[in-house]
Amino acid sequence: MRKITSFPIISVLLCGFTYLALNSCKEPAKLPPSASTGSEDVKIFSSYKGWPFGKQAYKHTKAIVDLGPRPIESEAHKQTQDYISSKLAKYGWTVKKQVFQANTPYGKRNFTNIIARKKVGSDEHSASNSPEILLAAHYESKMMDGFVGADDAASCVGALLEIAEFLPKVDATTAARVELVFFDGEEALKRDIVPNKDGLYGSLYYSSYLNKDVTSTNSNYSKRPKFGILLDMIGHRNLSVKIPGDSPYGLMKSYFKIVEEHRLDDQFGVAGGSIIDDHLFVNEIAKVPMIDIIGDFASPSNRWWHTNGDNFSNISQKSLTTSIQLAVELMRDYDAK
């Protein structure tokens, strides 16, 4: 379980400011009707044209879920890695694997982060091609009998792969500044994530590596990336995203700007506190501001979370269409600052 921790005062102030800013806009909000699962009212609002938003992400999600439960060190986990790596290679990205061991409540276990940069020269994972934007999700599923984690987080891996395919086509300049990160070991091996004890293994390793590299050897990163976006549970048919209440301020501002501009507030809001997820160590250790676009796992209406109800029948292409657009528009807005 990702716990929501107590609400820091600074976040209350920031949220209050955002709330006031949103509600003082000139035009009274006319909200769209609540979400349906049909495809007839899919809203296309991205300024990127020629990108069939959600379509490929939906297919990737199905392909990954069809591999079966993919907890760390399982056969399906390995197959998921192969699936991700082969698609990335096909879309012109070079893949680097961070293979490491970490202590868990069940002893030393093996983990693999998958990192991709767009092909630009001979050595794409060098400091001379240091990324400025991180787009991330976790790919393993929680170690539970029969649990396939369709929205937690196969859908988000699907979204990243769709971005890997289409961003270079519509915006090659931005794509060349992106690092895609597929974290391993986000889930606790026991029930709840306890930072530095259980869960967030991949993001801890990645963030520590980045921080060390950028301050010493400069072999992969010559500077800290400007910002990052983490996706987690963005494809459920009852889409209800709640970003952490203590999200980095500028990213939160961009998020609310996009939400307001495209009237997405029926599906995109903010949680009343912090959320423990992979963005945590990226913010704290890598010192890269990262926002977590995360489905509201804590709501009583989301009883599917961490149950076998998190299966492909609950994944909606329409939700993916909306979430991926939100993510890329947020990326563009913040990047322009």
Ligand SMILES: [Zn+2]
């Ligand atoms: Zn989970």
